[in-house]
Amino acid sequence: MSHLNNISLKTTWVxxxxxxxxxxxxxxxFNTHSNFWFVILGLSGLKFLLVAFQFMxxxxxxxxxxxxxxxxxIIFAVIIVSxx
Numbered sequence: 001m002s003h004l005n006n007i008s009l010k011t012t013w014v015x016x017x018x019x020x021x022x023x024x025x026x027x028x029x030f031n032t033h034s035n036f037w038f039v040i041l042g043l044s045g046l047k048f049l050l051v052a053f054q055f056m057x058x059x060x061x062x063x064x065x066x067x068x069x070x071x072x073x074i075i076f077a078v079i080i081v082s083x084x
């Protein structure tokens with residue numbers, strides 16, 4: 001089981017690095033478009049969830065904490081969108 005967890009950690013790490021590269025490309029190529037920040041915000045939310053569930057062990061936490069974490073992300077995104 002430890003070997004599978006190690007593969008899962010490596011896969012998540014590679015996925016996070018790919019998301020960083022994708023976000024960088026979007027920021028460099030599409031910074032003149034008015035709505036590109038929706039993509040950046042969405043990818044940042046995905047990275048947040050990946051880190052929380054994989055590296056902070058939220059996937060084995062109580063359901064209450066999982067729901068609270070997702071609600072926090074939704075509220076944070078709504079606040080950012082309303083400020084923009």
